Amino acid sequence: MSDRPKELTLAEQAPANYECRACGYVYDPAKGDSKSNIEPGTPFEELPQLWKCPVCGVRRSQFVNIGAKDAPSGFQENLTFGLGVNRLTPGQKNLLIFGALALGFLFFMSLYTLS
Ligand SMILES: [Zn+2]
Numbered sequence: 634m635s636d637r638p639k640e641l642t643l644a645e646q647a648p649a650n651y652e653c654r655a656c657g658y659v660y661d662p663a664k665g666d667s668k669s670n671i672e673p674g675t676p677f678e679e680l681p682q683l684w685k686c687p688v689c690g691v692r693r694s695q696f697v698n699i700g701a702k703d704a705p706s707g708f709q710e711n712l713t714f715g716l717g718v719n720r721l722t723p724g725q726k727n728l729l730i731f732g733a734l735a736l737g738f739l740f741f742m743s744l745y746t747l748s
Pocket of ligand 1 (some may be wrong): 686690
């Protein structure tokens with residue numbers, strides 16, 4: 634009955650942050666990089682080829698996409714949701730697998746006997 638929350642849409646459209654693998658500096662497109670005269674709102678993709686990490690000076694290629702600011706929490710929620718089975722203890726997992734195998738075997742056997 635209601636539209637999606639506005640924040641979600643904004644987060645999805647927000648340009649990704651990039652993290653320097655060498656020193657951990659995060660380039661935030663919303664802030665830009667005042668040291669290199671990069672205006673706020675400049676996406677990482679549009680930075681000059683010669684742009685370097687303002688902290689340690691490594692090249693652009695050393696940066697990794699860490700997603701938009703609001704993305705990590707949502708991503709983790711999805712991860713937990715998608716991998717729910719992984720939260721079972723190993724014992725529970727074995728039981729689940731063994732149970733499924735036993736059921737499958739019984740099912741197969743019943744078909745075999747019936748035909
Ligand atoms: Zn750096």
